[in-house]
Amino acid sequence: MKIAVAGAAGRMGQMLIREIARTEGATLAGALEGSGSDLLGRDAGEVAGVGTSHRSLKGVKIVADVGAAIGGADAVIDFTVPAATVEHARVAVEKGVSMVIGTTGLDPQQTAAIHEAARKIPILWAANMSIGINILLALVEKTASMLDPAYDIEVLEMHHRHKIDAPSGTALALGRAAAAGRQVKLEDVWRKSRDGHTGARPSGEIGFATLRGGEEVGVHTVMFAAAGERLELNHRAFSRETYASGAVRSALWLRGKSPGLYGMKDVLGL
Structure with missing residues (x-):
């Protein structure tokens, strides 16, 4: 499977390249960066710390031309920023390349653009590619369906100081799982901040709390709090490798799939 990586020089991009290098049946087909990057023209494997001669990386150089980076790939993995992801999806449609998207923080118009692209190519889009988080999503939905509204639901998350969106995409996904369990629309019951x-606190509200600091990879806790007890479901990521592993696994899973929008539930059979 020939895989291109968008944001190849970033922390996540480098980790994706290392994951491709150690995944049987995967090769790096392209490495994309913004036009302002000072790493353009560099060997992607060297930048990722794998070296210049690894058999799965084939001496791929980092480029800013989207078409050149992804045109020869079977799939492109994109953990960048919303505007760039939408542009990459447009080019992926032109080239007939499937996509794995881990970008969060898209606005309604950008989200609609991804949905439109998924009518023409297979796209797997997940707020979090960790297997543990996706098991947690299933558990949160099930738990919310079992508990009555007397249990207040709060979603707490913490990430590194560099993260640009809040609440995190994963926190919102957990909120949506809880809302689905209660058979309500999250936007009708959420409280993203309090000041x-x-x-x-209104009954049935789903609240969010956001923490930022240091180099925390990702901590998510969903609390179900009643008058006499509190149930907590927790997940903590210690390395971005778990996201890279899930993303490459998802790219391999997309091979031969029909156009459509898929999620990690599909990959994991949940």
């Missing part, structure tokens, strides 16, 4: 005199 000042907010009044008493």
